Structure formats: structure tokens, C-alpha cells
Amino acid sequence: MGRIIALANQKGGVGKTTTAVNLSACMGSSGKRTLLIDMDPQGNATQGLGVDKNSAEATVYDVLCGDTPIRESLLDTAFPNLKLLPANRELVGAEVELVDAERREFRLREAVAPIVDDFDYIFIDCPPSLGLLTLNGLVAANSVMITLQAEYYALEGLSELLQTVMLVRDNLNKGLYVHGVLVTMFQHTNLSRQVLDDVRTHLGDKVYKTVIPRNVTVSEAPSFGQPVIAYDPACSGATAYLALAKEVLARG
Ligand code: ADP
Ligand code: MG
DSSP: OOEEEEEEOSSSSSSHHHHHHHHHHHHHHTTOOEEEEEOOTTOHHHHHTTOOTTTOSSOHHHHHHSOOOHHHHOEEOSSTTEEEEOOOGGGHHHHHHTTTOTTGGGHHHHHHGGGGGGOSEEEEEOOSSSSHHHHHHHHHOSEEEEEEESSTTTTTTHHHHHHHHHHHHHHTOTTOEEEEEEEESBOSSHHHHHHHHHHHHHHGGGBOSOOOBOOHHHHHGGGGTOOHHHHOTTSHHHHHHHHHHHHHHHHO
């Protein structure tokens, strides 16, 4: 059975997409059949894997709002064992088009059902909101990975996010749980250390041991359409994402 993990946080700029791209690539490189689903109209995960979001023939939008079968929309990437369901601006329309649709929160879950067993891991990169697209991600997933940027307002909005996860679990997707909380963009400053301490105090074992450092190579790699393990496998960001992949595998 494939494991489906949604990366969520209604805050933008906290490392969801960077983690989705790099963790997916690390899973693929370790031999796991992996799919990354881009659920953000910005299409950053799509571009981060070197796919031109505007020339993709079919995207997640066609799967959610049209009748394109998901298998026909999956793209091979240049990276081992890693496929992509791309997104672009068209996906903005989904929120509006599905407003009155029946079972609108279940669109992604139902679309993914036929291919779940084709993959060991499916990661869903959610947009920075708690709207219908993120709900679809949470309903389709078995668990949620929450990324927090190691900065002063890291915990702001977290209770709202956790409450949403619980509401989804109670009403739409029994069994949904928080896989873990990932601290990203960690710097060796007093502030970063303080934030990490606070996060560990509040969330205990849920916080991954692996912390992702702020590393300029990580932020450069997307402009080359590559995950860091392909762009510069020796950099601190690549090492950290490989460690995270191991930890995720160990947690199951
Ligand atoms: P989100 O998807 O939550 O909005 P992103 O993953 O797009 O966040 O990250 C926001 C910005 O921070 C991007 O410009 C990204 O390149 C940069 N970034 C993310 N993680 C790191 C890191 N570990 N080191 C340096 N820059 C990072
Ligand atoms: Mg993003």
C-alpha cells in the first residue's frame, strides 16, 4: 500500500515546496517508487523538477475538474523513480468550479485511488491556504507533514492548522494523522535555536530529529529544475534531505 503524505501549512514561504521536491527526489533515489502531486497553482514544485508548467498537456486541474484519467496526466521526471502530476495557474479555477460540486473535498482522493498501489510514496505539495485545494490534499492523504520555518513567528497559525487536521480526521478522512513536524531554514543563531527549542517543547516527538539548514544551494537548485541531490549532492541541504528521507522511512 502506498503511503500518501500531504505537506501543509497555510503560511507561505515555510519550505513546503522545497521539502516536497527534495524529499520526493531522495525517496526516488533510494529506490522507492515515488509520485509528487503539485496542488499549488503557483506550480513551483512542477518547475523545481524541471517541468515547464505552461506546456504540460494535462495537469492536476484536468484530473480534479475534468475527466482526464490520472494515469494519463503523470509525467516522468529526469530523476530516478520519480513521477510528477504537474500544476499551473489553471488550478486557481478549481476552487471556484468545484464550489457547488458534490463530494468536492474528495476529488483528489478519488482520482488517486486507482494508482495508489503503483507507488511506495505519494507526496502532495499543498498551497499556502486552508482552502479547498489543501482540503483535497488532506482528504487524499494518510498523514500530514507540517513544515515550520525557524523564525520568530514559526508557531503562529499552527493551532489553526492542527484544528483543521482534526476536523478533517473527524469528518472526512478517518485515520489522518500528523506524520511529523519539520523545522526548515535553520541557522546557527540564537533565534533559530530558541525557535527549535520552543517547537520541540510544544510538539515533542512529533518533531523530526532532522532539521533542514538554511543553505543557499537549496534555493538555487529550482532555477536549474533540479532537486539538490542532483544539483549538488554534497551540500548541507542535500545531506539533510537524505537524512529526512531515512527518518520518514523509519517512521513508516
Ligand atoms: P512554501 O512552499 O512553504 O511557500 P518554499 O519551499 O517555496 O515554501 O520556500 C520559500 C523560499 O525559501 C523559497 O525561495 C526557497 O527557495 C527558500 N528555501 C526553502 N528552504 C530553504 C533552505 N533550506 N535554505 C535556503 N532557502 C530555502
Ligand atoms: Mg509552495
